[in-house]
Amino acid sequence: MNKITLYSLLFIIQVINACAGIKIKGSNGVEIDFVAVFDARPSGLVVLQNPDSSAITIPWSKIDMNALKDMQPEINEAYLRAVATQNDMPLGLGLAKDMLSLSQLSEALKQAVKDPYYWPYGKPVNYAKRRPQGNTSFTLLKRMRNVQADQEKKIIFNDFKDGGYASYGIAMMIERIDYVLANIPPEKMFPRQPKDLILIHESIRFKKTITEMLGGDTLSSDNQATIRSFFQKLGIE
Secondary structure (H helix, E strand, O other): OOHHHHHHHHHHHHHHHOOOOEEEEEOOOOEEEEOEEEEEEOOEEEEEOOOOOOOEEEEHHHEOHHHHHHHOHHHHHHHHHHHHHOOOEEEEEEOOOOOOOHHHHHHHHHHHHHOOOEEOOOOOOEEOOOOOOOOOHHHHHHHHOOOOOHHHHHHHHHHHOOOOHHHHHHHHHHHHHHHHHHHOOOOOOOOOOHHHHHHHHHHHHHHHHHHHHHOOOOOOHHHHHHHHHHHHHHOOO
């Protein structure tokens, strides 16, 4: 059973075991239970009313904000931060507890690539016991993407495949990317925006390329193009 299938089964178990909802009082005085709360955004609260529905955004003007302070102080705090910073604030409440919000997708993938040894997604925070010295998988990939000289390509590629710390880091990087892709909400629950679809596609292509490189003999221009494209989508210079 692969990791994504395992994570999917765990999600199904979560749905089956989902219990009391998160109660939100509307500005009209009506209280509604939601099975999941994903994000507090400047524009509103991203929620799920039942496991078979799609996430919706409730404008803050439709929520009784005085009641929110008492009934859901964590959501109220996230609301204040979202409005103050004009950024989405992931909440992960209810059914969304062990999911990554799509607003976290880019940063989580960037963390997987830059430092998979430290993993702040999920609880408790995970620190790998073994950490690299000198070259890491990330520094090698950064060098790989633009190197031109054949001899330098060979040296970097051998470092990449040396079976030591760098290869260990690649294996963990792939594991973290698998985790991210398996823990975003199902598409039916949380429809993807074009930018999300592009990033998911690029992540899968990058992971496939890196896996093939570990069993390959040379660093090809196609390999370099894939690395460059993925890093660019993540905003990695």
